[in-house]
Structures are given as C-alpha cells and as structure tokens.
Amino acid sequence: MRHRTTQVGAIQTFYREAGADDAPVLLLPHGYPGSSFVYRHLLAALGDRWRLIAPDLPGFGYSATPAPEEFGYTFDAYADFLYDFVNTLELNRYAIWLHDYGSQFGLRLAMREPDRVACLIIQNGDIYEDEFGPKYDGLRELWANPGAESRRGIAAHVSLEGFRDEFAGELPDHVADRIPPDLWTLHWSLMGTPERMANLVRLLEDQPSTLPWFERQQAYLREHQPPTLIVWGPHDGYMPEGSARAYHRDLPDAELHLFDGGHWLLETHLDEVAPVVRDFLNRVHPPSRRGAPGPDPV
Template sequence: MPAMPVAYRTVDVDGIRTFYRETGPEDGPVVLLPHGYPSSSFQFRNLMPALGDRWRLLAPDLPGFGYTRADAGRFGYTFDAYAGFLRRFVDVLGLTRYAIYLQDYGSQFGLRLAMGAPERVAALVIQNGDIYEDQHGPKYAPLKRMWADPNPQALAAVAENVSEDGFRDEFLGEVPDEIADRISPDLWTLSWAQVGRPPGPENLVRLLADQRNTVAWFRRQQAYLREHQPPTLIVWGPHDGYMPEGAARAYLRDLPDAELHLLDGGHWLLETHLDEVVALMRDFLGRVHAPPGR
C-alpha cells in the first residue's frame, strides 16, 4: 500500500491562524489527532500517510506549539482554553463524526470534546493518556508538589524542565536503550526551536501549573466512558514514568469491552512501534469506523 500524501494547511480559529496536517479522502471517516506536550502535529507525521488510504486524518498544531502562534493576550494557556480551542477547530472545519486519538495532553482535550458531543464520537484510540489518579507514575511527583503549592520556588523547579534538555528527557523517557535509539532527535530539537523563544517557555510553565485542574475532571471523564461505552482501542507503552501499565489497565474499570494492547515501548509509541500501532488501528477502525464499501 503506497503512503498517502499529507497536505499542510492553515485555518482561522477565532482569530488564531492555525496550522494543521491533513490526509485521506475528503469524504472518508474522520480521525482527529490532537497532539501531546511538548510536541505538535509533527508527532503524527508517520501515522497519517499510513492510514490515509481509507481515513481522513486531521492533526492541528494547538496554540503555542508547532506552527500555530498565539500570545497570552489572545489565548489563555490553560486546559480549559485548549479544550475550547479544539472544539472550535472541529466546528470551523465542519466535522460532525470522528474517532479521536487520545495521547498525553491531547487526551484531556479530546475527552472533553467527546463529552461535549457524545453522539459525534465513532471511536476512541487511547495511547498513554491517563485519567486515573491512583495509577499515576513516579514522574508526576515534582508536578504534584507544584500543584499543591504553586509558589515561585516550585514553579522555578518545573520551569527548569522547559528547555531543550527537558524536552529531550520527555521524549526519551524510560524506554530501554535498544528502543530509545529509534526516537529521532528531531522531536525535541524541532519542538524547542518552535517554542523556545520568549514568551513560549513562560506560556508552557503556565500550562504545566494549570494541569492540576485536570484531576477534578477525571471522575467526570470516567463517568462519560461508563455511560456511553464508545468503541475503544487502548494501545500503550508501559515504559512510561508518568503512565505505567496500571494506568492503561485502569480504563477497563469503565470500559470492560475495550481492546487493550501493551507494546514494549514508552510514551511515544509512534516513534518506536509505528507498524504495530498502524496494524492495530487499521483492524480496529476497519470494524467500527470504516468507509462504506471500502
């Protein structure tokens, strides 16, 4: 199967010139790809052409990441602001039915999108995006200290990681050495080049501090899953200091019929286990979100 070409586009979303990647047939079933921290739509650069023969895939750069610029006066740099922005992006593009890829921060934005319009959700693909506080990994510890008491010292300690070296650590994470060498340095080099100039780091520290407000959403997100039971594929890299294996298995409490696959990777499976993820998604989406007659 030949890889499908990816188009690079922009659209105005409430006055913010928003960059996004798109591939696939215009009338194909939509797969929405909100990215995680500290990445951008770049993280989906290999996934998109591998699925674009049957599905229409859309990956926006959210404000402050990638090629979408927005100063703090125009955009709030909170989880509420990002969730609202993703909803407006979907509305501006006229999307009414979609599967959502939920990974890292994108899982929070995507789940809120799903909760706001459950009838639009064809399926969920959950990949290292957690909503079960009791399964948080040890890497959350400095963030939780800052959330509990966001004093200047705590903020400064977290701000030290908003750097190129800090981004490198986020991408390499806890994966074994033989897997880590599959993770391209382009990820942290490009991400830092795009957001490292002021006021980018300050905006990201504001977002990291606001992450404490996501915990209050967990019970609501779990309730959404229990009530609506969207078809769900869970594909997970357990070598993850934030979201170990237990964070994946916890979803089965509320989604007992979900498909769970643990791969021998970490937080960024699309870098290390792309072929396995593509195969699992093609099979899953082919059953629950397939184009008619294709």
C-alpha cells in the first residue's frame, strides 16, 4: 500500500493506493463521515490483482480544506472533484465502488463518461427514495424546513457522538463489537476544526439536492446496464434490505449478496465480502494475462 498526494487543480489531495500501476483500476470514493481509511482492508485484500485508489475528498482525511470561496462543499462540487481526480491520475477505465455519499459522486462520474466504466460495486449506497429507512425520517423534517433551525439540527450531529452513531448504530450485539472505535475517534480528530465542521454542515445541508438526481441515475442504469455487484448490510437505519433490492428494478441482472452486517461491511464482514468481490472482478474486470499473478489465494 502506498500513501500519496497529488494536486487536483489547486487542492492538495491525499490518496491511498495498492496494486501494480498497469493493473485494472478500482476507484474508491468515500462517504460521510469517513475517508480513504475505511478502505484500508480492501486495498490489502485485493491489491494483488487490481490497482485500488482511494482519495480523501477535500475537507476530509489528510486532504486540504480549501476555503468555501474556492470549493463549494456541495454534492455537485464533490462530483466535479472526483472527475478532476481521475483525469489528474490519467485513469481512463475503472470500476467504481459506490458507498454512502460516495455513491452519489461515483454515479455522477459514471454518467459523465459511461464508456470509461468497467463495472459498479454498490455497498449501501441508495438511490430509491421510496425505500429510505427510518433514520431518514428526522432528516426529512430538517429538509422540509431549511434555515437556521434546521442548520442547528444538522450541526448537532457533527460531533464525536454523532460520528459514533454513524459508524456503530443499528448493529446487532453480535456484530457491533467488530466496529473498531478508531473509526469515529480518528475521523472526529481529523474533522475537529471549526472550518471543517462548518464545511461538513454545508454538505449535509445540501443532501436534498441529491433527490432529483435519483431518477437520472436510475435512467443511466437502465440504459447502460453496467455489470454490477451489490454487497449490502441490511442492519442499516438509512438503507435497509429494500434499498438494495430496489436496484433490480433497473438492473435485473445485478448480483446481490446480503450479509449479516450494516453500513460498514468492510469493517465487520471483510472475509465474506472480499471473495465475492474478487470473483466478480475476475469475471468482468480481470487483470491482463501478462500482468496477472499466480492462482488466487484460497
């Protein structure tokens, strides 16, 4: 695994990378409240055959935090940043991992240049509003009444306890102790500046802007039918099992695997998820024979 920085426009951007430079690419945009750290185990598990690239988005992790006048901290701004990132690294073809907010950024990247997309892997990233879980109920109330009071309600979740709830909420007891406290303590320590916290509130406030995109994203899936693997943890207050199954409306051939976990499967069920992903990528996004290593590990 390598830890690198690059300039994406004026933004110094940290990213983690594993695998050979000429291996097929798996792009890993992260969501809220994470960073490239959430993909560390996946990079180690699949870097023998694929080139995995996980950036820290602006204002997250170890990347720079530009002023709001220089970067918008909206879903549009992050989608544009991801496009600029892949072009900076000269990535011409890639699989995209779609998780949490990263599913919005990744899907917009896919829609922008569909021919560059080898396949999609969807892990608890939802685009079907009618299948929203109960944890969205409080957000809907805030969305329906934007303004200062709503902003205070959103800001209340930008806290150590709020981060802990995002990482460890809704999990049954036999799974909850697999979530390391490093997730919320590390990410809170990295987020804990007034500038970063304010920028994160801006992004959370902008989430209603994603709703009109859902229909367009569903249309993209119906039209282009990218090879798709769905790996999902149904113990998710935002995205229960129905959110995963809804993808079959537009991708009837997508492979769906449900695991006894929640929103952060790579922390709790990596040993089960990684072989499924490996099998899928070997079939639809394989390394070239010249660059491929020996037999897959058992």
